[in-house]
Amino acid sequence: MKVEIVQVKTPEEVVSLAELAKNIWNQHFTPIIGQAQVDYMLKNFQSAEAIQQQLNDGGEYYLAYVDGERSGYTCLIADQQSSKMMLSKLYVQSSRRGSGIGKALLDYAEQRAQMLGMSALWLTVNRFNEGPVAWYKRQGFAIVDELKKDIGNGFFMDDFIMQKEIASP
Template identity: 35%
Template sequence: MLNYKKVETTETMATLSDLIQVIWSEVFTPVLGATQVDYMLDTYQSIDQIKSEISGGVQYELILRDNEPVGYLAYAIEESQLFISNLYFLASSRGQGLSRQVFERFEKIAKSHGKSQLHLHVNRDNTRALTIYQLYGFEIVQVGDTPFGEYFLNDYWMTKKL
């Protein structure tokens, strides 16, 4: 069973930062290359950016199993949906069905806020994540190529109706 710890202290922020460095290198270096991953770590997943997102209403949480961090998530309650901006596990915790527990939690949170769908963006070349999202009932609703510095975020936008 998973537990969740809100990222709001210096200690939880440091743990989150350590997780991000490991996970993003594992997940995205083969997909995006080291240069783009470094850029995204310095911008999109920097501590300053995360603090800014939190102050804007995004909820970051550490995902814990046996009180040890195995991943992290971030979401925002938007007008008509719960937007999942991050969901990542350490390599040692992938493929164990843990994401199912997290998606059940996302659904519960969305429903408690009167939202009728979950929404996320996934890199089109992240086939592992794409397969998992489709397994959990997400459908591709849009193809997005969003400028991000000197790069583009080549994503599928996916939605699951609740």
């Protein structure tokens, strides 16, 4: 299986990404955080408008395609000051999980971090999202902290902060 990773740039790609996000979030996160919080997260962080704003603020979004089908996505945010890159998002359609798409996106993120001279890749992951927590550990990430954050509307993020050191190229 060949995974093609394409940077999101056009308004059409942003809309396509938001549609994919809606599909993935409704499938995966509703049992973990409930439909009301999923709807809130999609509206405020994964809508076409929110994604476009993140792009305008310097975030980089990438779509993963397999056989021409959108199958996953990631968002990367480089912080030159700390020399760390945030893996802000990494999601794969449930029907495609376990097929190497997440690993391809993660490998791409690590390559991008190296290219930009970053020393580490870090992320936040819901502490109750056990499968991804275990997967990130297998990929070399370690839990370095915890984060409980009020995100508005009575919702909270209850996350682990995980980090992986990046070798110099």
